[in-house]
Amino acid sequence: MHEMIRRGICLRAVILLAAVAASFGGVPGCAQPTIQEREYDAPQQFLLGPEDVVEIAVWKNLELTKTLAIRPDGAISMPIIGEVQAAGLTTDALAQRVTERLKPFIANPSVSVSVKDLNSYAVFVVGEVTKPGKYQLKSYATVLQAISLAGGFTDFAKKNKMQVVRLKSNGDQKLREIHIPVRYDDVVAGRIESGNMILLSGDTVVVP
Template sequence: MRSRSRSIGLRALLIALAFTLSIAPGLAQQRQPSDPDAQPSGYVIGPEDVLDIAVWNNDKISRAVPVRPDGKISLPLLNDVQAAGLTPVQLRQALTQALTTFVPNPEVSVIVREVHSVKVTVIGQVKLPGRYELKSRATVLDLLAMAGGFTDYAARDSIVVLRQEGATTRRIPFEFDKLTAKSGAKNGGQENFCVAPGDIILVP
């Protein structure tokens, strides 16, 4: 009797295991995507960036889209949607609200696949003047290094960062020698601040 009971129990265990293995792939496919808010939300989307828009269980809307020069993206049902100037979280919220008219309880995620909108220009007395596309945060020193450093005629204490703020252009002095001096930081010298999209670094 004990042997027969063990045989029945083993058979039931094998059947249960086979059933679990048979439905596991289906469960994996039905699993919803991870929380889109888990990605860094501080980045502000700009023109020429490429975004991954995913709507759960809706392949017709989900796609990779570029941000046009006018700051908008094009999606089925919604047509043109403003994306530039928003963070991924803000755009996700806007798309979720807009899609409720067409899709019941839409689950939307927005991921920045490619960054192309952060560009800074370095001009003047540097070895490699030009416009540089940044993939991550960078400082004035980083940009000067990317531009190959100074020429022999550079006025290193007269560098200016031109930053557009609305209709006005702000001039931010950058005194290289104060920053690199050993006592500069202790005496409240020049700070190596981060550049912003659209900045122009002028080295006279």
């Protein structure tokens, strides 16, 4: 009888220990939860913008090889061909545009474009963060990285009511403002499809 009681107590202790261990991530030797992976739509190529400094190299033509800053209106100015719109283009696209403009003046021009100084990528964080403001960066940042750069949330932040405000072109020289809701708890838990989205230049993270 005593042996049966002792075995019953031991069985209950084992069951209780297993339940406690499971609540803290499982018992030793058991399979652990797999790490969730998420894919993001990262920009394929960097788009040039105002204040970026580019080198336009024209093969065998030192007079046309220039290092230029893109003006606030998005254009650069080159000898012979004059004004060339550069903002919103990749380096390859700008090289192709300059090439086409040079063809009436130079036989078979060969043009390459490289970025010498990146200044145009900036995001904004406003509202209930420690250090709201403009953040000029040298590489793409995500929502969580932008919040970190801004010193994190204040005690009054409504983290699950954040928004990313983005300006998009309608193709008619007008901009359309869109608001993308971002719930902090869902982002860190990986519960939403958009996840920790990558910010585009000019995006504003609003923390009410």
